[in-house]
Amino acid sequence: MSIPAITTDGLTKRYGDTTAITDLSLSIPSGSVYGFLGPNGAGKTTTMRLLTTLTPPTAGAATVDGVSITDRPTLTERIGYLPAEPPVFDELTGWEHLRHVARLHGLSDDFADERIERLLSRFDLLADADRRIGAYSTGMMKKVGLIAAIVHEPSVVLLDEPTSGLDPRAARTVRDTIGSLVTQQRTVFLSTHILSVADELADRIGVIDNGRLLAEGTPSELKQRAKADEDAGLERAFLALTAKQTDQAVDDDTRGQ
Amino acid sequence: MTTHEANEERASPMTGSASECNDGARPTSTWPYGHVQFPSPAVSVELTRIELRRGWRWLRTQDFWQLYGVLSAIGVVFATVQSYTFMLKLGSAFDAGVPTAGLIDQFVFLCGVLWLFFVVMFTLDAFGSNGDLTHDGQYLTIVRLPDLVGGKLLASVCKFAVLLCPPIVGGYLGLSVGSGSLLPVVGGICGIVVVLSTGVAVGYPIGLALKGVVHRSTLLSRLKPVVGVLLATAYVGTVVTGDFVAAIAALESVLSGPPFTWLGALGLSTTPDATVRPLSAATAIGVSGVVVLGGLTIAPTAARFAWRATPVHPPRSDSSSSSVPQSRLDAVVGLVSQTPATMAIASTTLRRVYRAPSQLVFVAYPLIGAIPMAEQLYSSGTLPWFTPWLVVWYCAWAASVAIPLNPLGNQGATLPAVLSAPVTGHQLVRGHLLAALLPTAPVAIVLTVASGLIAGRSGAQLSLLAVVTVGALFITSVFAIGIGSAFPRFEHVDFGGSRRAVPPSKVAYGSLSTLVSVQGMAVATVSDDAVAQLFSVQLSQWLPFDILVSAGQLTLLASLAIGCGILGVGCAYLFAVRRLGAYTIA
Numbered sequence: 056m057s058i059p060a061i062t063t064d065g066l067t068k069r070y071g072d073t074t075a076i077t078d079l080s081l082s083i084p085s086g087s088v089y090g091f092l093g094p095n096g097a098g099k100t101t102t103m104r105l106l107t108t109l110t111p112p113t114a115g116a117a118t119v120d121g122v123s124i125t126d127r128p129t130l131t132e133r134i135g136y137l138p139a140e141p142p143v144f145d146e147l148t149g150w151e152h153l154r155h156v157a158r159l160h161g162l163s164d165d166f167a168d169e170r171i172e173r174l175l176s177r178f179d180l181l182a183d184a185d186r187r188i189g190a191y192s193t194g195m196m197k198k199v200g201l202i203a204a205i206v207h208e209p210s211v212v213l214l215d216e217p218t219s220g221l222d223p224r225a226a227r228t229v230r231d232t233i234g235s236l237v238t239q240q241r242t243v244f245l246s247t248h249i250l251s252v253a254d255e256l257a258d259r260i261g262v263i264d265n266g267r268l269l270a271e272g273t274p275s276e277l278k279q280r281a282k283a284d285e286d287a288g289l290e291r292a293f294l295a296l297t298a299k300q301t302d303q304a305v306d307d308d309t310r311g312q
Numbered sequence: 313m314t315t316h317e318a319n320e321e322r323a324s325p326m327t328g329s330a331s332e333c334n335d336g337a338r339p340t341s342t343w344p345y346g347h348v349q350f351p352s353p354a355v356s357v358e359l360t361r362i363e364l365r366r367g368w369r370w371l372r373t374q375d376f377w378q379l380y381g382v383l384s385a386i387g388v389v390f391a392t393v394q395s396y397t398f399m400l401k402l403g404s405a406f407d408a409g410v411p412t413a414g415l416i417d418q419f420v421f422l423c424g425v426l427w428l429f430f431v432v433m434f435t436l437d438a439f440g441s442n443g444d445l446t447h448d449g450q451y452l453t454i455v456r457l458p459d460l461v462g463g464k465l466l467a468s469v470c471k472f473a474v475l476l477c478p479p480i481v482g483g484y485l486g487l488s489v490g491s492g493s494l495l496p497v498v499g500g501i502c503g504i505v506v507v508l509s510t511g512v513a514v515g516y517p518i519g520l521a522l523k524g525v526v527h528r529s530t531l532l533s534r535l536k537p538v539v540g541v542l543l544a545t546a547y548v549g550t551v552v553t554g555d556f557v558a559a560i561a562a563l564e565s566v567l568s569g570p571p572f573t574w575l576g577a578l579g580l581s582t583t584p585d586a587t588v589r590p591l592s593a594a595t596a597i598g599v600s601g602v603v604v605l606g607g608l609t610i611a612p613t614a615a616r617f618a619w620r621a622t623p624v625h626p627p628r629s630d631s632s633s634s635s636v637p638q639s640r641l642d643a644v645v646g647l648v649s650q651t652p653a654t655m656a657i658a659s660t661t662l663r664r665v666y667r668a669p670s671q672l673v674f675v676a677y678p679l680i681g682a683i684p685m686a687e688q689l690y691s692s693g694t695l696p697w698f699t700p701w702l703v704v705w706y707c708a709w710a711a712s713v714a715i716p717l718n719p720l721g722n723q724g725a726t727l728p729a730v731l732s733a734p735v736t737g738h739q740l741v742r743g744h745l746l747a748a749l750l751p752t753a754p755v756a757i758v759l760t761v762a763s764g765l766i767a768g769r770s771g772a773q774l775s776l777l778a779v780v781t782v783g784a785l786f787i788t789s790v791f792a793i794g795i796g797s798a799f800p801r802f803e804h805v806d807f808g809g810s811r812r813a814v815p816p817s818k819v820a821y822g823s824l825s826t827l828v829s830v831q832g833m834a835v836a837t838v839s840d841d842a843v844a845q846l847f848s849v850q851l852s853q854w855l856p857f858d859i860l861v862s863a864g865q866l867t868l869l870a871s872l873a874i875g876c877g878i879l880g881v882g883c884a885y886l887f888a889v890r891r892l893g894a895y896t897i898a
Contacts, residue, residue, distance in 0.1 A: 146663065
C-alpha cells in the first residue's frame with residue numbers, strides 16, 4: 056500500500072450561509088491519477104483551492120504530500136496547479152512567462168531554460184515561444200499554463216479541466232503527459248467534465264455534487280454501482296449518481312414545503 | 313479571404329438584397345441604381361439599442377469612466393452656461409432691434425467650430441475601438457454590412473448627442489428668453505439634427521478609412537501608439553502656448569463663409585427679427601441631405617476597407633526552434649537582486665508595464681496641474697521656487713501608484729500561480745519595490761535637479777533635493793505596498809479594444825495620496841525655511857480663534873510627522889510581507 060499523497064478529513068468550506076464543501080474525506084495514494092467529477096458548481100474548484108492553500112478551510116484538515124494545507128511555504132514547493140482559466144500574462148512571450156514561473160519556484164535560469172525548451176517542444180509550442188501570449192489561441196494558453204504547472208517537477212499536480220479547449224492532438228499530449236507524470240511516481244488530481252478523459256486516465260474517481268462526495272471508486276466500480284454495463288461508459292454512471300442527488304434535493308424541497 | 317470577408321460572404325446569401333430575398337421577415341432597403349446598399353433603419357435601430365444598452369451597463373461597472381463622465385459633465389455644464397449667456401445677448405439684441413451683424417458673425421463662426429469639433433469626434437470614434445467589429449465579426453453572419461455600419465453610426469450619434477444637446481438646448485433657451493418667443497427652439501432642433509447627421513456622415517467614413525490604412529501598413533501599425541502620444545502632446549502643447557486658439561482663429565475666414573453661413577442661417581431661421589436669408593436655411597437642409605446620403609453610401613465601403621484588412625502582425629518565427637530569450641532588463645535587475653523569485657517579480661512587473669503602458673494612465677492626472685508651470689517655463693524661461701518640491705512629490709507619488717499600490721490585483725489571472733508557488737512575502741515585497749525604484753529613481757533625480765536648476769537653487773540645495781528624492785521614492789513605495797496589500801483591487805478598467813488595466817482601489821489611492829502629501833509637506837517644511845515660513849503664514853490665516861503657528865513650531869510638528877512616517881514605513885513593510893505571504897482567495 057503506497058503512502059497517501061492527498062488526505063482530507065472532514066474538510067468543509069463555507070461562504071457565509073452557503074456551504075461549498077461538506078465533510079470531504081479522501082485518501083489518494085501516491086503515483087496515481089484521481090479523477091474528480093461533478094456538475095457545474097459542485098465544489099470541484101473550491102476543493103482544488105483548498106488543497107493548494109489558496110483558500111482556508113472552515114473545518115477539517117488535509118495534507119498534500121504529507122504537508123498540511125495550512126503550511127503554505129512548505130506545501131507550495133511540492134505542488135503544481137493549473138486553474139481552469141490559464142494563469143498567464145498576455146504581455147509576456149510564452150518563454151518569458153515560463154521563465155517567470157520557474158524563477159518563482161526558485162529555479163536557476165540555466166536549469167529552467169533547458170526544461171522549458173523540452174516541454175515547449177513536447178507541446179508543439181517551441182516555434183511560438185517568442186510570441187506574446189496575448190496573440191495565442193485558448194488552447195495554446197492552456198498548454199503554457201500546463202507547462203507552468205509542471206516545470207518545477209512537483210510531487211502532486213492539480214489540474215482543473217486541463218483538456219478543455221484543446222485540439223485532439225494537444226489533448227492527447229496532455230493525457231500522455233499525465234501518464235508520464237504517474238510513471239515518475241507523481242500524483243495527479245484531475246478535475247474534468249470530459250468523462251472519457253477520467254475514464255481513460257484515472258485510477259480512482261470521486262463524484263462530487265452540492266459539495267458532498269457521492270461516490271468513490273475505480274471507474275469499473277462506479278459503473279458497477281450505477282448498474283451500468285461496461286459499454287455504456289462512465290457517463291451513464293455519472294448521470295445516475297448526480298441524478299440521485301438532484302432527486303433527493305427535490306424531495307427534500309417538496310417535504311419542506 | 314479573411315474571416316470577416318468569409319463571414320460577409322456567408323451572410324450575403326441569407327440576407328441578399330431586397331429584390332432577391334424580400335420575404336418580409338428581414339427589413340432591407342436597396343439603392344435602386346446599382347449595387348450601393350443603404351442601412352436598414354429597423355436593423356440599425358435595433359443594433360443601436362443593444363449597443364447603447366451594453367454601453368450603459370458597462371459604464372455602471374467602470375468607476376474610472378464614471379469619473380471621466382463627471383468631469384465631462386462639468387465641461388458640458390460650463391459650455392451650456394456660456395451658450396445660454398451668449399444666446400440671451402443675441403436674443404435680447406434681436407428683440408431690442410439693435411444692430412446684430414457682429415453677434416450673428418460670431419454665431420456663424422461658433423456653428424462652424426462646433427461642426428468641425430463633432431466631425432473630429434466622430435472620426436476618432438470610428439478610428440478607435442468603437443469602429444471595430446465585435447466578436448470577430450460575428451454580426452456579419454447575421455446582418456448585412458450596411459446595416460451594421462448604420463447601427464454604428466446611429467449609436468455614435470446618440471452618444472455624442474448627450475454632449476451636444478445640453479449646450480444647444482441651453483443656448484436656445486437663452487435665445488427664447490432674450491427674444492421673447494419659443495419659435496427659435498425649432499431652428500435649434502434643426503441645427504442639432506444637421507450638425508450630428510452631417511458630422512457623422514463626414515467623420516465616420518474618414519475614421520474607418522484611416523483605420524483601414526493603419527491596418528494595412530506595418531509601419532503605421534507599429535507607430536500608432538507613438539503617433540497617438542505625439543498628437544496628444546502636440547494638442548496639449550498648443551493649448552498651453554495658446555497656439556490652439558490661434559489656429560482656430562486662423563480658420564475664421566473659412567468657418568465664417570458658406571456652407572457654415574447656411575448652418576448659421578438655419579439655426580436662426582425661426583428666430584423673430586433675425587435678419588437671415590430663408591434660402592440659406594433651406595440650402596443648409598438640402599445640402600445636409602446630400603451629405604448624409606453621401607456618407608451612408610461611402611461608410612459601408614470605408615467599413616469594408618477597414619474590416620477586411622488583415623491586421624499586420626509581427627513576423628512569426630519560421631523555424632521549429634526558439635532561442636532562449638536574452639534580456640538586458642534581467643541583467644540590470646540581476647545586478648540588484650540574485651534571488652530568482654525577487655528577480656521574477658521585478659522583471660515581469662516592469663516588462664508588463666513597458667508593454668502595456670495603459671496601466672500608467674492613472675498617474676497622469678496631476679500633470680494637468682503642471683500646465684501653468686509649463687506655460688511659465690515657455691513664456692519666461694523660469695519656474696516658481698517651489699517647483700522642485702512638487703517634482704519630488706509627483707515622482708514619489710507616481711512611482712508608488714504605478715507599481716506597488718496594487719500588488720495583488722496586478723497579478724491578474726496569474727494570482728493563483730503566484731500564491732501556489734514558494735514565494736515568500738519578503739520576495740514579493742522586494743520584487744515590487746525593485747520594480748518601482750529601478751526605472752523611476754534616475755528619472756526622478758534628473759527631473760528634480762533640472763527643475764531646481766531652472767528655479768535657481770544652489771548646488772548644496774540641489775544635492776539635498778537629489779537625496780530627498782531617492783528617500784521619498786523608497787518611503788512612499790513601501791507605504792504603497794503596505795496600503796495596497798490591505799486594499800487590493802481586482803476589477804479592471806477597459807480602454808477599448810484589448811487594452812485594459814487594473815488600477816489601485818479608491819481607498820488605497822486616496823490613502824496613499826493623502827499620506828504622501830502630508831509627508832511631502834513635512835519634509836519640505838523641515839528642509840526648506842521658505843516653505844516653513846509660507847506654511848506658517850498660511851496656517852495662521854486659516855486657523856480659527858486667531859491661533860498663530862510660528863515657522864519653528866511648524867518645523868517641530870513636521871519633524872514629528874516625519875518620525876511617525878519612518879515608524880510607519882517599517883510597519884507598512886512588515887504588514888505587506890505578512891499579508892502577501894499568507895494571502896488567500898475568498
